[in-house]
Amino acid sequence: MNETLYNYTLHLADNALILAQRNSEWCGHGPVLEQDIAITNISLDLIGQARSLYQYAAELSNNIFSSTTGARTATEDTLAYLREGRAYKNCLLVEQPNGDWAQTILRQFFFSTCQFFLYQRLQRSADSTLAAIAEKSLKEVTYHVRWSSEWVIRLGDGTEESRNRLLNALDDLWPFTGEMFTPAGYETDAVNLGFGVDVKAIKPLWEQRVNEIFAEATLSSPITGSEGVWMQSGGKEGVHTEQLGFILAEMQSMQRTFPGCEW
Amino acid sequence: MSVQELEKIFLNKIEQEVKIEPKDWMPDAYRKTLIRQISQHAHSEIVGMLPEGNWISRAPSLKRKAILLAKVQDEAGHGLYLYSAAETLGTTREQTILDLHSGKAKYSSIFNYPTLTWGDIGAIGWLVDGAAILNQVMLCRTSYGPYARAMVRICKEESFHQRQGFDILMALSKGSPEQREMCQDAINRWWWPSLMMFGPHDGESTHSEQSTLWKIKRMSNDELRQKFVDMIAEQVKVLNMTLPDDKLKWNETTKHYDFGEINWTEFWNVVKGNGPCNKQRLDARRKAWDEGAWVREAASAHAAKRKMREEKKIA
Ligand SMILES: [Fe+2]
Ligand SMILES: [Fe+2]
Ligand SMILES: [Fe+2]
8 A cells, every 4th residue: 555655645745846847947037927936836836746746755665675674765855856867756747848838737727727626625535644745736736727727728718829739739748648548657656545535537628727728718629629639648657758868867967976965 | 297297296206206207208318217126127028937947857856847837937037027117107018129130229137147057047047136126126116116025926936936046956965975066057158247237347337327316316326336246255155165266255344255256248248238148038938939939810800809809799
């Protein structure tokens, strides 16, 4: 049970951290000052979630491994900075490049909408720590959904250029959405053990929300228009796109260059 | 009322420490000076996001990453308050930004230096925010109301920034030999540029005299610089580091630290655009602005459509 819980927690943490890392690339470069602040805020919320989850995963890891093998003590930072790409369990969607503002917005909208339904259910998890983190994070995620929905509407129903850019982003990102609703082994186990959320069950809710927002953005449904599109997968099991290696190389460079230091 | 009478009322307010407010009559030159100074200050906050933003992706721990991200975000907020304060004087944010991009408006030269190591993030917080605070604390009492009030909000956050910067250096100073070296090296590179932040010597400062009469400025460049040196010379001892100035010495008679002469050739060169990052910083700002154009257009196009639909509904 503990190893499933550990992997499940890491998966949630990795999603939050990698998307935070991506969003933070906008800081200082946003299209307008207010939105620079908004996307940075989302990044900060996600780092906060990631930290709570990594701290919990570290605690679990220290209970499982250190007592028997004497391996080094895990902390939020060893988990974030000293795991290789193959050990990262985030969805492929969150590691995709920022691209233009439309790409960033759509990635956030797809992810946050899924995270919203997931955390909503995770509040009732049999694991009280995960339930508490979900409850605390849900307020933030509610805002992320609202903010990104408003932008999808603005871009879809803005100018011809913004609409085209949003449609291009849809082409690029859509194949990465299926993975969110295809459970990895530890997710299925987590559901059976009573602390995980059944991602298959939240898919229709996500689709409905996507349809609503796309309709408001005067765009046709991406769901009915994409039957037969091949969905990429593998991230949750550590098989990523080529993007992740570079994200980690940059993010982990200090810890790798100066091992064992306090910062 | 004649201009002379209006001017008399204006000067009287300054004399009586009554704040000048946007709707009050003010001399053209006062307005122009403020627009120049406030927008320059706003641009400094925004351009200042770049050197520190350079280390967000590489911050060495999650806690430091979160603190740095929040700090850089604060600077964006400062930029917003200041652009709004400038707008009360009759400019627009857009025009102000375009002046930055065309090179007409300036920003603090300190941000034309590169951030090469993580130590630089500590040094910027401690020295650059530290120098900015002294200037900004003075500006909390500046004669123009909206500027003074923006400064009060900003100062609260700046003192956090300085503490966080010092804390980064403190961790380095207690760390491995490489970390201590990183700390000293960052202090060495940022010390002189931060002294330059206070501007030319009082005798050579072009706008200073009038600004002092109008109580826009309430302390001279050299007075503020001395205050800064006195403060940092003490704090550096806590870090067990040194400042790169062999003339730095406590003076019993003046009760201040004596210190060496700034390299004014370097100072004027960076002002003129020859600093190591002048081009890179402006390019980054222009790029963000240009690439954001379609986003801003989409937002206003959508807002217009929405408004039209609502009006139709009412009609
Ligand atoms: Fe600043
Ligand atoms: Fe600031
Ligand atoms: Fe600051």
